[in-house]
Amino acid sequence: MPHDPSALQLILSGDPALLAIVRLSLIVSLSAVAGAALIGLPCGAVIALARFPGRELAIVILNALMGLPPVVVGLAVYLLLSRSGPLGSWGLLFTPQAMVIAQTILITPIIAALARQTIEDLWLEYRDELAAMDVGLAGRVATLLWDARFSLVTALLAGFGRAAAEVGAVIIVGGNIDGFTRTMTTAIALETSKGDLPLAMGLGLILITIVVIVNALAWGMRRAGERLAG
Amino acid sequence: MRAPLTDLPIVLDEVAVIVGDLTILDDISLTLAAGFPTVLIGPNGSGKTTLLRLAMGLLQPSRGRVTWGGRADALPTRRAIVFQRPVMLRRSAADNIRYALKAAGVARAARTARSTELLALVGLAELGERPARKLSGGEQQRLALARALAKEPQVLFLDEPTASLDPAASKAVEDVIRTVAARGIKVVMATHDLGCAKRLAGDIVLLHRGLIVETAAATTFFSQPATREARAFIAGELLV
Amino acid sequence: MTIRAIAALVAYALLLIASPAQAQNKSIVVASTTSTQDSGLFGHILPLFKTATGIDVRVVAQGTGQALDTGRRGDADVLFVHAKAQEEKFVADGFGVKRFPVMYNDFVLMGPKSDPAGIKSTSDIAAALQAIKTKAAPFISRGDRSGTHIAELDLWKAAGVDIAKDKGPWYKEIGQGMGAALNTASASNAYVLADRGTWISFKNRGELGIVVQGDKRLFNQYGVMLVDPAKHPHVKKELGQAFIDWLVSAAGQRAIADYKIENQQLFFPNANAPGA
Numbered sequence: 001m002p003h004d005p006s007a008l009q010l011i012l013s014g015d016p017a018l019l020a021i022v023r024l025s026l027i028v029s030l031s032a033v034a035g036a037a038l039i040g041l042p043c044g045a046v047i048a049l050a051r052f053p054g055r056e057l058a059i060v061i062l063n064a065l066m067g068l069p070p071v072v073v074g075l076a077v078y079l080l081l082s083r084s085g086p087l088g089s090w091g092l093l094f095t096p097q098a099m100v101i102a103q104t105i106l107i108t109p110i111i112a113a114l115a116r117q118t119i120e121d122l123w124l125e126y127r128d129e130l131a132a133m134d135v136g137l138a139g140r141v142a143t144l145l146w147d148a149r150f151s152l153v154t155a156l157l158a159g160f161g162r163a164a165a166e167v168g169a170v171i172i173v174g175g176n177i178d179g180f181t182r183t184m185t186t187a188i189a190l191e192t193s194k195g196d197l198p199l200a201m202g203l204g205l206i207l208i209t210i211v212v213i214v215n216a217l218a219w220g221m222r223r224a225g226e227r228l229a230g
Numbered sequence: 231m232r233a234p235l236t237d238l239p240i241v242l243d244e245v246a247v248i249v250g251d252l253t254i255l256d257d258i259s260l261t262l263a264a265g266f267p268t269v270l271i272g273p274n275g276s277g278k279t280t281l282l283r284l285a286m287g288l289l290q291p292s293r294g295r296v297t298w299g300g301r302a303d304a305l306p307t308r309r310a311i312v313f314q315r316p317v318m319l320r321r322s323a324a325d326n327i328r329y330a331l332k333a334a335g336v337a338r339a340a341r342t343a344r345s346t347e348l349l350a351l352v353g354l355a356e357l358g359e360r361p362a363r364k365l366s367g368g369e370q371q372r373l374a375l376a377r378a379l380a381k382e383p384q385v386l387f388l389d390e391p392t393a394s395l396d397p398a399a400s401k402a403v404e405d406v407i408r409t410v411a412a413r414g415i416k417v418v419m420a421t422h423d424l425g426c427a428k429r430l431a432g433d434i435v436l437l438h439r440g441l442i443v444e445t446a447a448a449t450t451f452f453s454q455p456a457t458r459e460a461r462a463f464i465a466g467e468l469l470v
Numbered sequence: 471m472t473i474r475a476i477a478a479l480v481a482y483a484l485l486l487i488a489s490p491a492q493a494q495n496k497s498i499v500v501a502s503t504t505s506t507q508d509s510g511l512f513g514h515i516l517p518l519f520k521t522a523t524g525i526d527v528r529v530v531a532q533g534t535g536q537a538l539d540t541g542r543r544g545d546a547d548v549l550f551v552h553a554k555a556q557e558e559k560f561v562a563d564g565f566g567v568k569r570f571p572v573m574y575n576d577f578v579l580m581g582p583k584s585d586p587a588g589i590k591s592t593s594d595i596a597a598a599l600q601a602i603k604t605k606a607a608p609f610i611s612r613g614d615r616s617g618t619h620i621a622e623l624d625l626w627k628a629a630g631v632d633i634a635k636d637k638g639p640w641y642k643e644i645g646q647g648m649g650a651a652l653n654t655a656s657a658s659n660a661y662v663l664a665d666r667g668t669w670i671s672f673k674n675r676g677e678l679g680i681v682v683q684g685d686k687r688l689f690n691q692y693g694v695m696l697v698d699p700a701k702h703p704h705v706k707k708e709l710g711q712a713f714i715d716w717l718v719s720a721a722g723q724r725a726i727a728d729y730k731i732e733n734q735q736l737f738f739p740n741a742n743a744p745g746a
């Protein structure tokens with residue numbers, strides 16, 4: 001009986017199950033980055049630029065939330081989305097949507113905290129000009145987010161890295177369903193638990209390669225953008 | 231009917247600026263009235279930049295008061311400032327001006343035409359689409375000037391506008407300042423370039439170590455300086 | 471730029487909302503166990519079921535305890551586990567409609583070649599476990615309330631060992647699935663109780679081999695239940711019942727029997743066996 005194929009053979013033969021897993025991993029993690037950016041970038045910028053009581057505490061908490069354990073986030077989202085939970089009627093448990101929600105929650109603090117630091121540093125440069133033009137808080141947030149866009153790419157990549165690498169949240173809320181909610185990381189966990197360690201390691205190398213490629217693309221976009229916009 | 235709001239005259243009344251143990255400005259009393267440009271001169275560290283920022287409203291005095299047209303808390307709606315090292319937004323030159331126009335409340339439909347006008351005024355007509363951060367030092371200075379003029383200010387503050395420029399660029403900037411002053415904008419400028427001061431000034435204010443040493447009309451100041459420091463400064467011997 | 475931001479927000483919301491609607495099309499969620507999934511059985515029988523009925527079966531593989539909890543919460547439509555007593559309680563408590571026996575496989579006691587407890591080729595599981603405890607030979611337990619774990623605890627009882635009292639550092643509970651337990655046992659040359667199916671497809675064997683098999687007490691019965699729609703109205707009772715009906719039908723039973731690894735049959739259909 002032939003040996004089960006190695007990870008390399010699966011890629012070379014374009015194995016559809018493997019491609020589906022890679023595709024789902026990318027869709028889930030990239031969607032989470034999009035959602036986390038939509039929430040986290042403005043939040044981070046507002047915390048950087050506004051002055052309000054408890055601001056220092058907010059910064060400390062935001063930084064601490066970068067270390068949210070994925071498995072805890074997964075469990076919390078599971079309890080929310082379970083049919084016996086408050087949002088059960090949405091019917092989202094064990095679907096890719098639940099995985100996107102869990103990962104968005106997980107990485108929003110990362111993007112927000114890094115954005116806050118980036119914007120706060122940039123503010124030192126921009127403060128006088130924007131004060132002289134009497135730009136209000138909303139205008140400052142929008143202007144600095146846009147002007148810091150190349151540095152903020154790094155924050156987004158940090159979020160993507162975290163999302164693509166984690167297994168604790170997606171396996172609990174997704175259920176690792178074959179052909180439906182199985183991602184690279186949950187597949188690696190499965191193959192490890194089945195004892196097929198070479199395959200698990202091979203999948204791991206594929207995952208790392210994909211993350212490197214995403215980073216390289218982002219870097220390329222950033223360099224091209226900088227060349228154009230100075 | 232109330233008289234229209236004006237920011238002039240700007241009156242500084244026994245103003246001091248103290249940061250930590252350092253007294254940057256002390257016992258400054260000065261009136262900036264409508265009319266010819268007022269030029270602040272003095273060696274490095276004499277407090278020129280701080281005085282400009284104070285009059286612009288970016289800084290609160292540690293002692294004393296600043297009023298604009300008699301009001302103590304006027305928003306900088308009718309004042310504009312060009313910093314010594316202006317910060318360009320990461321977008322095209324024209325978009326930088328459009329940004330300032332938007333901040334000044336100009337309607338979207340009018341912004342493009344206005345920004346084209348302003349670019350032409352400062353001699354940057356062909357560089358509108360160039361990324362602002364890629365312009366040369368002199369071009370950025372002129373762009374900052376155009377940006378400041380976007381809000382059609384009553385008062386224009388300039389901090390060392392020709393400091394890092396070559397003679398050709400300096401002349402271009404001086405020409406714009408002269409044009410703008412002729413249109414009725416009150417120019418308040420800090421410079422250590424005596425030639426520039428001579429060419430542009432109505433009034434000279436000499437600062438030394440945070441104090442106003444002498445104030446006079448330009449012609450008087452340069453032909454008959456009243457104080458020892460003024461004479462030393464004109465001779466190039468008052469360095470710090 | 472704000473227009474772009476709003477468009478992105480709308481697209482994201484659509485991604486969230488749109489797909490579950492399509493996902494409702496003829497699919498059910500079946501909560502089953504990790505050992506069943508690891509054996510590869512589902513990969514074999516589910517495509518056959520889909521061809522026959524067009525229904526997509528989404529298997530969430532958890533430990534038995536967690537699978538039953540998933541059923542109680544109403545997060546699955548059908549349960550397919552191997553813990554008869556707990557399954558009957560599930561039905562008695564009103565969470566399940568009816569339990570149907572489906573198939574059985576057996577457990578085997580794995581041990582290292584060095585055989586520190588000296589029990590190779592015994593066929594008496596009780597005696598073997600007694601020897602392990604007496605000699606304090608290393609033993610890995612799943613410790614996760616799974617069907618396998620419960621079976622293991624029952625076997626200690628049958629061996630006259632009060633494992634809760636008598637366990638020592640030689641007895642390690644890892645709280646994980648069958649594959650992880652085998653990995654740990656293989657790495658630490660320990661004894662471990664495994665279901666034959668997972669063992670046959672397990673690749674990281676190290677020095678492990680079967681030391682005890684065939685004892686009737688190692689028999690592992692599987693049952694299937696529909697989660698009660700009276701308790702959870704959203705349960706897809708027609709589709710779920712179709713799955714159950716197929717599993718116990720001649721076609722389903724044959725599909726189960728046909729599943730082989732290394733030419734060995736793993737599961738033995740017994741839907742019609744009395745008292746299964």
